[in-house]
Amino acid sequence: MVEKIKFQLDEKDIPTTWYNIVADLPDAKDATVLDPATGAALGRDDLLHVMPKELAEQETSTEREFEIPEPVRQLYAQWRPSPLFRARRLEKALGTPARIYYKYEGVAPTGSHKPNTGIPQAYYNKLAGKTGLVTETGAGQWGSAAALSTAMFGMTAKVFMVKVSFEQKPYRRALMESFGATCIPSPSIETAAGRAILAEDPDSPGSLGIATSEALEVAMQNPELGYCLGSAANHVLAHQTVIGQEALLQMAMADDYPDIVVGCSGGGSNLAGLSFPFLGEQLRGGKKVRVIAVEPAACPTLTKGQIAYDYSDTGRLGPLFRMHTLGHKFVPPAVHAGGLRAHGIGPLITRVLEEELIEATAVGQLECFEAGVQFARSEGILPAPESTHAIRGAIDEAIRCREEGQSRAILFGLSGHGHFDLSAYDKYFAGQLTDEIADEAILQQAAASIPEVTLL
Numbered sequence: 001m002v003e004k005i006k007f008q009l010d011e012k013d014i015p016t017t018w019y020n021i022v023a024d025l026p027d028a029k030d031a032t033v034l035d036p037a038t039g040a041a042l043g044r045d046d047l048l049h050v051m052p053k054e055l056a057e058q059e060t061s062t063e064r065e066f067e068i069p070e071p072v073r074q075l076y077a078q079w080r081p082s083p084l085f086r087a088r089r090l091e092k093a094l095g096t097p098a099r100i101y102y103k104y105e106g107v108a109p110t111g112s113h114k115p116n117t118g119i120p121q122a123y124y125n126k127l128a129g130k131t132g133l134v135t136e137t138g139a140g141q142w143g144s145a146a147a148l149s150t151a152m153f154g155m156t157a158k159v160f161m162v163k164v165s166f167e168q169k170p171y172r173r174a175l176m177e178s179f180g181a182t183c184i185p186s187p188s189i190e191t192a193a194g195r196a197i198l199a200e201d202p203d204s205p206g207s208l209g210i211a212t213s214e215a216l217e218v219a220m221q222n223p224e225l226g227y228c229l230g231s232a233a234n235h236v237l238a239h240q241t242v243i244g245q246e247a248l249l250q251m252a253m254a255d256d257y258p259d260i261v262v263g264c265s266g267g268g269s270n271l272a273g274l275s276f277p278f279l280g281e282q283l284r285g286g287k288k289v290r291v292i293a294v295e296p297a298a299c300p301t302l303t304k305g306q307i308a309y310d311y312s313d314t315g316r317l318g319p320l321f322r323m324h325t326l327g328h329k330f331v332p333p334a335v336h337a338g339g340l341r342a343h344g345i346g347p348l349i350t351r352v353l354e355e356e357l358i359e360a361t362a363v364g365q366l367e368c369f370e371a372g373v374q375f376a377r378s379e380g381i382l383p384a385p386e387s388t389h390a391i392r393g394a395i396d397e398a399i400r401c402r403e404e405g406q407s408r409a410i411l412f413g414l415s416g417h418g419h420f421d422l423s424a425y426d427k428y429f430a431g432q433l434t435d436e437i438a439d440e441a442i443l444q445q446a447a448a449s450i451p452e453v454t455l456l
């Protein structure tokens with residue numbers, strides 16, 4: 001008999017609402033977003049010049065659920081519900097009594113979870129009369145999702161891509177262009193923010209913070225364009241909760257429930273998307289889960305950053321966010337190929353870490369690629385380098401189960417496939433990747449860029 005390994009839902013099971021964990025958390029003591037000029041807290045109305053009213057509402061709301069518009073659910077149906085797998089072959093390879101499950105977002109048209117938020121952001125911007133979107137991208141996953149999403153609504157897309165990634169991943173640009181988007185390596189000469197960086201350092205490898213400044217600048221100068229973002233914001237994290245809501249149903253189909261949920265952590269959106277619905281159950285009196293955020297040692301935002309008000313962009317055009325941050329001037333070492341390069345994290349991830357609802361750990365890139373290859377050789381899916389952090393975390397927990405003779409259920413987020421990241425695997429196999437960690441001097445220097453904020 002063929003053993004069951006896939007737990008699959010139907011179109012009718014696509015969630016009808018996004019989940020907002022804020023409703024189930026204790027009230028926040030401090031404001032999340034501040035105006036850098038005045039130190040005043042920013043609310044819904046202050047966001048209306050940068051995002052459509054529905055997104056501004058979701059960004060600041062304390063309601064538990066937001067209704068998903070039917071046109072968005074219909075587009076979700078192109079790839080959702082995504083499958084949940086039982087990793088039986090990986091379990092055998094590890095000789096572990098653990099039950100390992102993964103929720104696979106690589107079935108989305110651009111290969112990751114990012115279109116889960118790209119589609120609604122394009123939809124609301126279209127409703128608001130925008131003809132196109134402008135945004136930034138690190139490894140290219142979000143840029144591809146923005147390109148796909150705008151194409152679905154007949155809009156344009158302009159994507160500033162971190163230069164080092166642009167050079168490492170030329171096919172990402174081709175994918176974006178296939179959807180009709182324009183992709184520009186950042187820092188670029190197109191914006192004042194980019195030109196300022198290039199004047200200081202013509203060889204700048206770029207960073208997500210710099211690319212964000214460039215995108216914000218273009219959006220501010222072109223009122224027909226909307227700015228959109230691929231991670232970290234509260235509304236983005238909410239959109240991603242379709243992942244965890246489906247996983248709740250699929251774990252029930254498997255007649256199981258996770259003891260441990262593991263996710264890789266960049267800006268925090270796939271981690272939140274998978275774990276928040278489970279944490280919501282726990283916060284409302286349901287079963288407790290251990291949630292583990294796994295980040296790269298080369299960009300240790302949660303484990304080495306401080307909780308502070310900081311900019312998400314290097315050019316300091318945006319507001320201040322209360323979050324774990326390494327400082328907006330932080331640039332990860334260029335040798336780091338595993339993605340997850342953001343200096344700051346979604347403010348809601350900071351909240352749940354402070355509330356001790358999740359744990360965080362940092363891992364080296366070599367042990368991540370090793371885990372990714374082990375996963376590929378047993379499960380047959382080549383993971384995105386970002387996702388290998390979650391795999392590393394899940395494998396380590398499964399090994400612990402073996403050592404302790406305990407069978408626990410481990411659910412991890414396989415946030416994407418690695419078909420566009422073959423050059424990173426190539427470098428790994430050629431022995432060209434090192435375990436470079438962010439050194440103390442660089443961390444201290446970057447931390448000095450966190451502004452002194454006088455609260456109102």
Ligand SMILES: *Cc1c(COP(=O)(O)O)cnc(C)c1O
Binds near residue numbers: 111265268
């Ligand atoms: C963008 C991306 C990430 C990191 O972003 P989060 O907001 O932390 O989820 C992780 N995995 C993949 C495949 C990505 O494309």
